[in-house]
Amino acid sequence: MSSERWSRRRVVGAGAGALALALAGCSGNSPPVRRLRLATGPEGGPYNAFGRALAQAVTASGGALEVVPVSTSASVDNLRKLEDGSADLALAMADVAEDAALGREGFSRPAGVTALARIYVNYTHLLVPAVGPVRAVGQLAGRTVAAGAAGSGVQVVARRVLAAAGLGEGPSQAHERQLGLTESAKALRTGTVDALFWSGGVPTPALSGLAAELQLRLLPLDGHVAALRERYGPVYTAVTFPASAYGPTEPVGTIGVGNYLLARHDVPASAVRDVLRVVFDRRRDLLREVTAGARLEPRFAISTGKVPLHPGAAAYYRSVYG
Structure with a gap:
């Protein structure tokens, strides 16, 4: 082989190597952005606020990841979106997430849903006007109740509580209206419903605003925890509203339900x-x-009941916390 030909081969090889290194450098400096759609909840609700905050935090972290919050009707709707592939991540109440994972109630077959973390506990609110006659859930027989929006976890827990109290059907049945949080608060304020169900963190800003206009009474629900646990398992727990959660009231016992961050x-x-x-x-x-x-701490976060942790989540917890 001539020295000229050898030199040419070395130059071409060096050029190709330099090009490969340059391309590798470009790809290392500008990795493709992975976009994940996060099913949250209705505008103005806590899931929607959490989703927006998480999306902003992910962007601020500077990684090659983007989280896009999607407004929905909340838990049930979110699980459907995970199932049909229109969402990658979702927020949902633990009871609905277990229904999906086990293929029970509104889910005809087990869904391929996994958990990333249990993030906080929802408190089940059952609110009535403080000046009215209703002091216990059983006194809602024949009355009209705002029981959450269609496709929401609020609707699921409201129906289960009413059934446990003997108000799900028959002559004592409470009359449900499917209303979101904003509409529910307005309906209670104007008297078009007698009670309002909500499941969320404490305080929920929309209800704090309502309490500033209308004196409210929280009805105790902790007496129904045992019946719910017997039928649906430990997704339901007894928790206590702190004193003055929504005005001058004593602590009130109610039903707690975890919230999960989920993924396909x-x-x-x-x-x-x-x-x-x-x-x-x-x-x-x-x-x-x-x-x-x-x-939101590791020991709490991994407690996702019958919803399995995503393998990536299990690996994260092992790597960080052992």
Whole structure:
């Protein structure tokens, strides 16, 4: 081989190597952005606020990940979106998430849903005007109740509570109206419903606003926890509203339900780890408005009942906490 030909081959090889290194450098400096759609809840609700805050925190982290919050009707709707592939991540109440994972109640077959973390506890609110005659859930027989929007976890827990109290059917049946939080608060204020169900953190800003206009009474629900646990398992717990949660009241016992951050089973493990890293780094900001029920810590976060942890989530917890 001539020295000229050898020199040419070396130059071409060196050029190709330099090009490969340059391309590798470009790809290393500008990795493709992975976009994950997060099913949240209705505008103005806590899921929607959490989703927006998480999306902003992920962007601020500077990684190659983008979370896009999607407004929905909340828990049931969110599980449907995970199932049909129109969402990658979702927020949902633990009872609905277990229904989906087990293929029970409104889900005809088990859904491929996994958990990233249990993020906080919802408190079941059953509110009536303080000046009215209703002091216990059983006194809602024949009355009209705002029982959550269609496709929401509020509707699920409201129907289960009413059934446990003997008000689900028959002559004592309470009359349900499917209303979102804003519409429910307006209906209670104007007297077009006699009671309002809600499941969320404490305080819920919309209800704090309502309490500033209308003196409210929280009805105790902790007496129904045992019956719900017997039928649906430990997704339901007894919790207590702090004194003066929505005005001058004593502590009131109610039903607690966890909230899960969920993912489709085929979301890459690396993306799940990146999301969880942001969740735990920014947990105080994400739950800034939740003063009761905020327990985003590893031992609590991995308690997702019959909803399996995503493999990426399990790997994250092992790597960080052992």
